[in-house]
Amino acid sequence: MHTSPPATVEGVAHENPALLHHFATEEQQKNAANLGMWVFLATEIMFFGGMFFAYLVYRYWYFGDFGAGSQSMNVTLGGTNTAVLICSSLTVALAVRAAQLGKQKMIVVCLILTMLLGLVFLGIKGVEYHDKFVEHHVPGPSFYFPGHVPGHVNIPINQQHAQIFFSLYFIMTGLHALHMIIGVGLFAFITLHAMRGRYHPNYYTPVETAGLYWHFVDIIWIYLFPLLYLIDRSQ
Amino acid sequence: MSEHVSSLKLYIGIWITLLIGTVLTVVVAKIPLGPFNAVVALSIATIKATLVVLFFMHVKYTHEKLTRVVIISALCWLAILLALSMADYATRLW
């Protein structure tokens, strides 16, 4: 075998308990985790992308009914939720920054704030779902969505097409909410570790990668908000 | 570590910009622009998303070109899905 002296000295490399056996250096481990999360987010783009594609097709076909459906959404609640998520993105970014600077308490505070904001988002989402349920806007046998297409008083809403809009609304926001729940769970786990002081400027990979995931979930909402709440609002 | 630490000021600035973007999206949606309403809404969303990716997700400061490659290829693949299938939807005779 063409071996020259090993590139890393094992004894030195394994001083950090967070360094797993198969990595040579902390740098390599961190880079692997970081790339892994980015690649995972790429798969998430395609996962949500499939839904955006379905949305695009039906919005193109049934624009009027989609506009009517969209106008039944509560923009105040949706807009508030957008703001809540943006705030939570800030707190995550600050948590990572605190970890970079080694401010142990600050990490915990920022992560708890993030989870609270996440729960506020889910709560508001729950209120919206409840309203839709009360109004019979949930797809199914009791679905009822009377009215006319925005801007065309003499064209009634096609119930089936409107039902497709609400189906997509519930699936897209539902899967987004599921991602939020997973994110809150991740942060709960990481907060426990942060309380025990596991993260320091040389090792904060979990905070960073979970943060990337959270920002991604935020970005999905940034698109969902105008696409679901703001179709044809000028009518 | 050699990681870039962004200033607090920058984070707050991005946060305020994102909030302004949200308000702007809602306001512009009420102005009748025809099909351009969607264009404007998606443009603002894309600007917001780009800000999050560049500053909150630190892509602007990473030395790793690969991160950018991953993001861009995912977007290209999404474009393939949308473009080629819309080629069907846009040209159907029925």
Place this chain on the structure above:
Amino acid sequence: MATAVIETGERETYLNKEYGIKSWLLTVDHKRIALLYLMGITFFFFIGGFFALLIRLELLTPAGDLVQADTYNKLFTMHGQIMVFFFLIPAVPAVLGNFLIPIMIGAKDLAFPRINLLSWYLYMIAGVMMLYTIINGGVDTGWTFYTPLSTEFLNTHVISAGLSIFVAGFSSILTGLNFVVTTHRMRAPGMTWSRLPLFVWAHYATSIIQLLGTPVLAITLVLVVAERLFHLGIFNPALGGDPLLFQHLFWFYSHPAVYIMILPGMGIVSEIVCCFSRKRVFGYQAMALALLGIAVVGFLVWAHHMFVAGISLYAALIFSILSYFVAVPSAIKVFNWTSTMYKGSISYQTPMLYAFGFIGLFTMGGLTGLFLASLGIDVHVTDTYFVVAHFHYIMVGGMVMAYLGGMHFWWPKISGKLYPEAWGRLAALLVFVGFNLTFFPQFVLGYMGMPRRYWDYSHSPEYQILNVLSTAGATVLAVGYLLPMVYFLWSMRYGKPAPDNPWNAAGLEWKIPSPPSTYNFEEQPVVTWEAYNYDELDKRAEEVPVAH
């Protein structure tokens, strides 16, 4: 538990380091996980094969006399779903890729060993869900789940089958993620991209497809399940939906999935052809680029599955032209394998026999694919046995051949034992003959007009002779598949101990002991040679590699 066996004079390997069921079920060693996968995959291969055999038996006679029509629908559905999602897609990456990629690039393990174990558990959970589906009466949608048939009209277990494949897809994504990160981050010093074995390149290209395609299948299945539960109308034309939307989403994944199945096989064949021709691969760069090219172009052609489904004619033209482009990188690969063999000193050992089989059968499968890509012929042969024969030439003739070739090639490394070479050659011959006897008649049947998925063809008994040939071939094929399983198991106990490098092959995996130790390398290897340096290797034949 961790009984060292050093006192018996035996070297410590990944196999004898620890004993007991826990040391396997909780292992994070990529080699042990590969063996766990091997067991699961072999199990599902024989379940799927059993269904295939029942299908062939039913078609032995024109009348539908062996099983009921509904049962037949379930048989071909379960055969397809199990073979595609539980054998073809995971087989090479999860078994051979898992075992070999870290070793080939000089790493101790994959980047995320625990995620690797998780992906095996997900695979098994998906498998249990699929078995639940089978035991409860199965599913008869066809493996493609076409809507609105699957969502509105069938009273079988579509939801559990769909969720099972959703979970299996998650497992596949995690494997792909692990491979991409490992290839980028874990390469040994000196193992540059231009020195990577083509096996690793092939898995890298495969992983790209798994990562970017599988999520689309996942969301499609979520939509199908939601549609079936709540009758939303997304895919149901009676409720304003578009069934073609389902087909677009489904084939966006499931066409590239064909390349998930075949690309790792191409990687295996590249390794085998070079080793048994004692030559550097012809056009290394072109081979690597062709792998990536297939992965990318494979994403641009999916609607050729929908030519008769009612897509727009203009879109059909575009997809038809794009489909032809897949032939370019595929042809590069076939030409380069043959050029590699040209003037090589070829030896006809079992792995090479499978590689020969792969090249020939893949070429036939690929060329008949061109028939299907052209609009006019496709209309004639869509949903006939021509299509069935075509994709079996790619998947069974291509992928399974390569998988068996790879299993024989690396079996000495995996198990530390030699398999009986004569039996190996016999099995390779049986598989080749049996395969062609099974599927070549189906090309003819299809061109004559026999539709696929029919249980009874008593309206045209002239199809019987070819169907009898096909069933006879399937029997030979079954023997050909059982033989290796028997002698591999036999060799684990009675086989001769394998030397470190039984084929005198190039590549890092042959420079470590057979079977390897848990961390593969005692010290970090540094790569100073190009891939497939057989010319140098044979010049210095007396220079035995140092085993640590």
